[in-house]
Amino acid sequence: QVQLVESGGGLVQAGGSLRLSCAASGRTFTRYAMGWFRQTPGKEREFVAAITWRFGNTNYADSVKGRFTISRDNAKNTVFLQMNNLKPEDTAVYYCAAALGPPVVVSTSYNTWGQGAQVTVSS
DSSP states (O other): OEEEEEEOOEEEETTOOEEEEEEEEESGGGOSEEEEEEEOTTSOOEEEEEEETTTOOEEEOTTTTTTEEEEEETTTTEEEEEEOSOOGGGOEEEEEEEESSSOTTSGGGEEEEOOOEEEEEEO
16 A cells, blocks of 8 residues: 655645655556646646656646646655646646556546645645
């Protein structure tokens, strides 16, 4: 079993930046990929970005391409989400998750989730 702990959320003005971190522990070698999803009240969880653990292949939602960057530190078992040029519509709870296999863009591929980190972007 993999355990995930997120950090780095907060309040930022539009145009600002934040970096989320997700530290993994436990049976980390079983992961195929790590992903970030976000959710706002009354809406389904939305794919944001993902990275395969072995080769570092990345995938982004169209809404964040060019603004967000996902990366990983294999030695520290940590994945990051650098968020630049944030917009009010990016406001959500962001969840880190671990997938056992593809496809990485759907939440059903992920079997372990973090507790969530609130990101609030003011206009």
